[in-house]
Amino acid sequence: MKDLANRHFVSPVTVTRIIEQFAKSFQINFNALPEHLSFDEFKSVKSVVGNLSFIYADSKDHSIIGILPSRRLTCLKEHFQRYSLTVRSQVKTIVIDMNTPYFSLIHTLFPKAKIIIDRFHLVQLVSRSLNKTRIKVMNQYNTSKPEDKKNNRKLKKYWKLLLKDSDKLNYTSYAYHRLFKGYKSETEVIDYLISLDPMLRDTYRFYQDLLYAIHQNDFDSFIASLNEPSIHLSSYMKTSVKTLKKYAPAIKNTFVYAYSNGPLEGINNKIKVIKRIAFGFRSFTSFRNRILLSCTTKNKK
Secondary structure: OHHHHHHHOOOHHHHHHHHHHHHHOOOOOOOOOOOEEEEEEEEOOOOOHHHEEEEEEEOOOOOEEEEEOOOOHHHHHHHHOOOOHHHHOOOOEEEEOOOHHHHHHHHHHOOOOEEEEOHHHHHHHHHHHHHHHHHHHHHHOOOOOHHHHHHHHHHHHOHHHHHOOHHHOOOOOOEEEOOOOEEEOHHHHHHHHHOOOHHHHHHHHHHHHHHHHHHOOOHHHHHHHHHOOOOOOOHHHHHHHHHHHHOHHHHHHHHHOOOOOHHHHHHHHHHHHHHHHOOOOOOHHHHHHHHHHHHHOOOOO
């Protein structure tokens, strides 16, 4: 605020007053809702319960509709009940992550809306499970034996290659790898790593099957992979499989509709930058006003 005041030769109080006046023009219209919505949360100020605030936007034009201080179910129900049932019934799709309260909210207040789980969160769920599996195998090689120590360092160094899409792995170019004391391609490094443990091998292949189905937008292949998991699948990946099966109907909508939470995640990233540049905010209202000011003004030709 002081920096804005210095640049424009006004007082900090004037800056605050102008931002508050600007925020009044962004009152939520409870008489209308877009047909396609996106729900998400972001880390807010300390005074907010749970430190997480709720944001929802239009999935088509990516404009922010509203920002609530809390993402708790009671707060969300109280807010969305201010929209009439007729308005809420016009909503066709809602993109969310796998947050359980959102499912309850949508089933209760949006009777005709189809739930879409964001693709990024699907990939994130299975990639975390694979990474935890790698760490578990890596720790098994943390012994006093020199050969085990080498394998431990290899599993630690090349963790990004394991998470990389197999279609993007380079199998033609060779580079010198100090831990292997020779030239190897990325595919050869992966082949060596997954040969160290059958659990890591099967979990890696299962992960790549799911990744391929998501990228090819093939829901049938995705479900087929979930229904026929490998015997040596890690416990972390088995837990993810149960979660994916639980939300299978919503995941099917992910493959049908092209909407995602990507634009909203971009807004959330901008919110983090705003908060960092300002060295934090004490008031939620000031924080919300600043977000609206930064994320809703556009340069029109």
